[in-house]
Amino acid sequence: MAIRSLDAFARMSIGRAFASGVGLVAGGFLILLVLVAIFAPWIAPFDYAAQNLMNANAAPGWPHLLGTDEFGRDVLSRVIHGARTSLSVSATAIAISMTAGMTLGAAAGYFGGFFERAVMTVVDLTWSFPDILIALIFVAIIGPGLTSTTFAIAIAYLAQFTRLTRAQIVRLKRETFIEATINLGAKPSHILLRHLMPNAIAPVIVVGMLAIGDGIVLEATLGFFGLGAQPPTPSWGAMMSSGTAQLFLSPWVIIFPGVAVAITVIAVNLFGDELIRALDIRDRLRGA
Amino acid sequence: MLNVRDLGVAFGVVQPLSGVSFSVSQGETLGIVGESGSGKSLTAMSVMGLLPLIGGRITDGSIEFDGADITALPERAYRKLRGGKIGLITQNPMTSLDPLKKIGPQVDDVAKLHLGLSNADARARTIDILGTLRIPEPALICDRYPHQMSGGMKQRIVIAMALAADPDLLIADEPTTALDVTVQAQIIRLLDDLVKERNLALVLITHDMSVVAQTCDKIVVMYAGRAVEQGPVEEIFDRPRHPYTQALIACIPRGLDDATRLTGIAGTVPTVLNYPKGCPFHPRCPKAEAICATDAPDFSVVGESAAACHFAEVAHAEPA
Numbered sequence: 001m002a003i004r005s006l007d008a009f010a011r012m013s014i015g016r017a018f019a020s021g022v023g024l025v026a027g028g029f030l031i032l033l034v035l036v037a038i039f040a041p042w043i044a045p046f047d048y049a050a051q052n053l054m055n056a057n058a059a060p061g062w063p064h065l066l067g068t069d070e071f072g073r074d075v076l077s078r079v080i081h082g083a084r085t086s087l088s089v090s091a092t093a094i095a096i097s098m099t100a101g102m103t104l105g106a107a108a109g110y111f112g113g114f115f116e117r118a119v120m121t122v123v124d125l126t127w128s129f130p131d132i133l134i135a136l137i138f139v140a141i142i143g144p145g146l147t148s149t150t151f152a153i154a155i156a157y158l159a160q161f162t163r164l165t166r167a168q169i170v171r172l173k174r175e176t177f178i179e180a181t182i183n184l185g186a187k188p189s190h191i192l193l194r195h196l197m198p199n200a201i202a203p204v205i206v207v208g209m210l211a212i213g214d215g216i217v218l219e220a221t222l223g224f225f226g227l228g229a230q231p232p233t234p235s236w237g238a239m240m241s242s243g244t245a246q247l248f249l250s251p252w253v254i255i256f257p258g259v260a261v262a263i264t265v266i267a268v269n270l271f272g273d274e275l276i277r278a279l280d281i282r283d284r285l286r287g288a
Numbered sequence: 289m290l291n292v293r294d295l296g297v298a299f300g301v302v303q304p305l306s307g308v309s310f311s312v313s314q315g316e317t318l319g320i321v322g323e324s325g326s327g328k329s330l331t332a333m334s335v336m337g338l339l340p341l342i343g344g345r346i347t348d349g350s351i352e353f354d355g356a357d358i359t360a361l362p363e364r365a366y367r368k369l370r371g372g373k374i375g376l377i378t379q380n381p382m383t384s385l386d387p388l389k390k391i392g393p394q395v396d397d398v399a400k401l402h403l404g405l406s407n408a409d410a411r412a413r414t415i416d417i418l419g420t421l422r423i424p425e426p427a428l429i430c431d432r433y434p435h436q437m438s439g440g441m442k443q444r445i446v447i448a449m450a451l452a453a454d455p456d457l458l459i460a461d462e463p464t465t466a467l468d469v470t471v472q473a474q475i476i477r478l479l480d481d482l483v484k485e486r487n488l489a490l491v492l493i494t495h496d497m498s499v500v501a502q503t504c505d506k507i508v509v510m511y512a513g514r515a516v517e518q519g520p521v522e523e524i525f526d527r528p529r530h531p532y533t534q535a536l537i538a539c540i541p542r543g544l545d546d547a548t549r550l551t552g553i554a555g556t557v558p559t560v561l562n563y564p565k566g567c568p569f570h571p572r573c574p575k576a577e578a579i580c581a582t583d584a585p586d587f588s589v590v591g592e593s594a595a596a597c598h599f600a601e602v603a604h605a606e607p608a
Contacts, residue, residue, distance in 0.1 A: 175383060176378060176380050176384050177383055177385055177386050177387070179384075180376075180378050180384040180385070181386070182338070182341070183376040184370060184371030184375075184398050184450070185367045185370035185372055185398075185401060185402060186367075186371070187367065190397075194397075195386050195389075198386075198388045198389075199387070199388055
């Protein structure tokens with residue numbers, strides 16, 4: 001039943017986010033980006049890892065539309081494959097973070113008491129560590145790479161999802177229809193999963209959407225510091241990092257991945273704003 | 289069916305309810321009347337076993353349902369009674385339904401939970417119940433969301449949910465407070481019919497004396513967490529013994545041709561923290577004497593009814 005109401009909610013409201021001009025452009029761009037990421041191997045004109053030292057640092061032109069980097073690799077192909085890395089890492093991390101945060105937040109909000117205080121204290125503690133530090137801890141434990149990046153992003157956003165979900169559940173718990181459900185003899189699991197969660201989920205989804213944008217920036221940051229994707233895996237952050245060496249010789253190596261990050265994050269935020277408007281939840285986001 | 293004896297409820301050290309006793313049997317309607325804060329809803333919550341959930345506990349007396357003592361029933365066992373054997377109709381139909389779920393599934397869930405019915409059987413039952421509650425086109429209504437319905441319609445859905453598992457006892461906590469006057473009358477008539485058709489026991493909690501006069505067989509008048517007078521409805525209306533009951537009856541509007549002005553009761557209901565010593569009503573009572581401020585009156589039975597007033601025997605001699 002939860003799925004069915006979620007489905008109704010999705011049909012009703014996410015669609016409305018596309019209704020405005022901004023929503024349509026931003027949302028359209030994001031859909032296009034996801035398609036590009038999925039079909040990267042077929043869209044990219046060149047192999048992203050193929051080196052051609054004879055043609056290193058070539059300026060944008062034909063056949064390398066966005067030029068080549070210091071190893072003569074096609075920048076366009078690497079930006080396209082980089083979309084794959086950025087989106088999948090950020091989306092996976094946020095999905096993990098959202099799942100864990102919703103579970104913890106819902107349990108804390110519903111059961112309250114010592115359990116709630118314990119969960120919230122631990123979760124708030126994660127918030128006091130800078131994202132980069134969390135990433136470094138993971139790098140120290142499991143080595144640099146996308147797994148570390150994913151977990152670092154997931155933990156960085158855990159507190160946000162937990163607090164938001166908890167706030168929603170605490171508010172909803174006092175609603176008359178939840179009392180009515182208790183009066184009808186429903187079990188706590190039924191109340192939590194069938195009534196509280198579907199009603200709490202809308203703001204969490206929107207914050208998740210916005211967090212994907214932040215996750216992309218964080219992934220790029222970690223990649224830039226060499227803590228994220230390892231060569232030759234293309235990542236927007238890592239590409240910018242390698243581009244700094246030739247900033248004045250071949251600025252396109254750093255500009256195009258940078259532009260990709262910027263446009264993507266702007267699109268995510270604009271679309272997120274439209275979602276907030278479409279779902280009419282601005283008030284509910286303030287609670288957390 | 290339901291037998292409450294000398295019920296007392298406490299939250300920490302405050303004692304908002306004490307010495308409440310009443311009983312209802314099948315086919316009978318009991319009215320619990322009183323102003324806001326007199327302990328009516330708390331009585332209902334005690335019967336539903338909801339006190340532990342809001343931090344209260346039963347300190348005295350017992351609640352007996354269907355011959356079994358349910359005063360200290362564990363939560364898990366209570367869940368079977370709630371919605372199963374005892375249906376509760378809450379006072380705010382506007383917010384008593386899950387806004388994200390269609391009507392059908394919300395009502396189905398009750399029968400599925402308590403009667404173990406399959407989806408299809410539960411839906412058939414839902415449609416059947418909605419039909420008996422005079423809801424037009426029940427099959428279509430099942431596919432509606434709560435926000436697509438009027439208040440009176442939602443209250444019927446709430447009643448349908450309370451009835452879905454075929455309870456023996458129905459508790460209606462101010463079922464008509466949030467509704468239009470015309471709809472109020474319909475809902476009250478509906479409840480009255482249900483009691484007769486299904487041989488239910490109904491506890492009707494209200495502050496509206498005229499509703500009580502129309503529907504109830506017996507009434508309990510509550511004030512400041514105590515029952516101050518109780519008995520058969522005709523007896524209470526014809527010969528009210530407690531000054532508070534007399535005042536409540538005097539407050540019922542009696543039509544425009546009656547030259548008398550609407551009356552009220554001066555003062556307000558004391559809160560739990562400042563219940564007066566002695567008779568709880570004495571600060572507002574027109575007939576209070578010295579003894580009222582010091583000694584809490586016991587119930588004195590006069591004829592068929594009983595009133596907790598030092599002057600219960602003399603009071604009925606004066607016309608109300």
